[in-house]
Amino acid sequence: MSRLTFAGAAGTVTGSRFLLEHEGVRVLIDCGLFQGLKNLRNRNWEPFFVDPASIDAVVLTHAHIDHSGYLPRLCELGFGGPIYCTPGTLDLLQILLTDAGHLQEEEARHANKYRYSKHEPAVPLYTRAQAERSLAQLTSVPYQQSIDIADGVSASFTRAGHILGSACVRVQTRTESIVFTGDVGRPSDPIMRAPEPLPAADFLVTESTYGDRRHPEETVSDELEKLVVDTVKRGGTLVIPAFAVGRSQHMLHLLAELKVAGRIPALPAFLDSPMAITATEIFCNHPEEHRLSAQQCRSFGDWIEYARTTDDSKAIDRRMDSMIVISASGMATGGRVLHHLKRFLPDPANSVLLVGYQAAGTRGRSLVDGADELKIHGAYVRVRARVVQVQGLSAHADYAELLDWFGASAIAPRRAFVVHGEPSAADALRRRLSERFGWAVEVPNDRSVWDLTALREVT
Ligand SMILES: [Zn+2]
Structure with a gap:
């Protein structure tokens, strides 16, 4: 039995x-x-x-x-x-x-x-x-x-x-x-x-x-292009909470393609997650499971800077120019992205892009649901940045x-x-x-x- x-x-x-x-x-x-x-x-x-x-x-x-x-x-x-x-x-x-x-x-x-x-x-x-x-x-x-x-x-x-x-x-x-x-x-x-x-x-x-x-037919590249261009116009920064594994590599690939095609400006961009950086390396070491060429894998790091240390991460939050920050965790339940959200959420010039499913009870879900404040590390942070969710990257x-x-x-x-x-x-x-x-x-x-x-x- x-x-x-x-x-x-x-x-x-x-x-x-x-x-x-x-x-x-x-x-x-x-x-x-x-x-x-x-x-x-x-x-x-x-x-x-x-x-x-x-x-x-x-x-x-x-x-x-x-x-x-x-x-x-x-x-x-x-x-x-x-x-x-x-x-x-x-x-x-x-x-x-x-x-x-x-x-x-x-x-x-x-x-x-x-x-x-x-x-x-x-x-x-x-x-x-x-x-x-x-x-x-x-x-x-x-x-x-x-x-x-x-x-x-x-x-x-x-x-x-x-x-x-x-x-x-x-x-x-x-x-x-x-x-x-x-x-x-x-x-x-x-x-x-x-x-x-x-x-x-x-x-x-x-x-x-x-x-x-059903997933919408939307082309995620188009959405991403629009969001980057609009955010740069406002002089803001785009924060992308992304799972270290999978979504981060996906975002790297899409952003690299947009930049090569000249569809977004060559603004400073950071992958701020030691785990996502290692996951990207592991990803590139298993070519049998994915569709990217060795050349495409190598090209990720050409433009996007990998923030490995805590100091690298803190330095990002001190910058005043427009940039793109990809950081984990994907539903903003923990990790370095919380510091970036604290820094960038209160300013309406900035944008936050949430990628894929956001489980009930997570900060990611609260943002998608239009929360006007978010509790981070025991304190409330005002949400005035533009919040966008794309589903196509699920x-x-x-x-x-x-x-x-x-x-x-x-x-x-x-x-x-x-x-x-x-x-x-x-x-x-x-x-x-x-x-x-x-x-x-x-x-x-x-x-x-x-x-x-x-x-x-x-x-
Ligand atoms: Zn899973």
């Missing part, structure tokens, strides 16, 4: 954690951190739903923190087994997890300094050192290669086209096969290669971030792209589960999947447990 537990990313888009149990073997697919609203973040502090020491292996779809960021904590709580991931994911986790540990420590330090935590003293969920220790458990396996997890349980990866290293995971047990899509990229992403068609499987667990939306397929991808795949599941979406998006995708393919589709409840062999929910 096989059981599947939905322990996160059900009814929400963060905290991806799915436990597959088969004849005494426990495999955790993804081990994400809950992010966004406080009641979600509080779930990171709850006891893990099973004893971490009883888990045989973790298999990761990709390196994003909402899929991987709980790993250091899981290891600290007693998980000692292998963590399987692709080579690209392994490279990215070296920077993403250590940075997550660093951010946790910073946040706790900050909370203690300004006494805005209810907990005295505030402690980090895990430290940088703990994050580094967990990296020793990573085991990289290339796409398509079989992973022997335990007697009667194996897994394999196929390319998902979402970020570098991203994969769909297919787990095979003695009695059934289950595909977990993780996050799925777009068929015509400007830098990532398209997701591979899915293999056949008895069960499907699919994301639904854009389950109720790293997620929209529902039409997902449906076409499923249609071109070999998969015809006995039951499909829709996760990793806000409730309306998950429900919309559920309806579309059953209408178009006639599949039996569920939107599983948070913490629900399914008996896959008997095809029913058990709790």
Whole structure:
């Protein structure tokens, strides 16, 4: 008998954690951190739903923190087994997890300094050192290669086209096969290669971030050009909060193209995120997964200055001329971009460009929703800069792209589960999947447990 537990990313888009149990073997697919609203973040502090020491292996779809960021904590709580991931994911986790540990420590330090935590003293969920220790458990396996997890349980990866290293995971047990899509990229992403068609499987667990939306046809280059030109005319600065991994490389590529074509002026531009700089280097080292040439990769640094140190970062905020600043994190939940937002938000000459999905409860979402002030480091900052959001740069397929991808795949599941979406998006995708393919589709409840062999929910 096989059981599947939905322990996160059900009814929400963060905290991806799915436990597959088969004849005494426990495999955790993804081990994400809950992010966004406080009641979600509080779930990171709850006891893990099973004893971490009883888990045989973790298999990761990709390196994003909402899929991987709980790993250091899981290891600290007693998980000692292998963590399987692709080579690209392994490279990215070296920077993403250590940075997550660093951010946790910073946040706790900050909370203690300004006494805005209810907990005295505030402690980090895990430290940088703990994050580094967990990296020793990573085991990289290339796409398509079989992973022997335990007697009667194996897994394999196929390319998902979402970020570098991203994969769909297919787990095979003695009695059934289950595909977990993780996050799925777009068929015509400007830098990532398209997701591979899915293999056949008895069960499907699919994301639904854009389950109720189409991406606009807008050309992102045109929007970006207009925004840069308008901001320069006002004598302002353009701040772009961007995920260090994926979106930052995307922005570098688009800006470099606009500048080469003479569509934007050669104003000072900065990539201010040590993590994004390293991610760009890792990206260039995995040419098999993306569409850019070695020459295009090299040309990123020709114009855009890489701000590596804290001093480099602070120097940006002292400048008075027009410039472009790309900095993490992408939803302005932490990182160096907070300092730039504090500096540039109060002036209407400046612009802030938000790229892609902004989760509820994040500062990015507040900006998109038109907040006139933003709480940063315990103090309120006036929002007078122009705030623009572009959707076209999303790293997620929209529902039409997902449906076409499923249609071109070999998969015809006995039951499909829709996760990793806000409730309306998950429900919309559920309806579309059953209408178009006639599949039996569920939107599983948070913490629900399914008996896959008997095809029913058990709790
Ligand atoms: Zn992702």
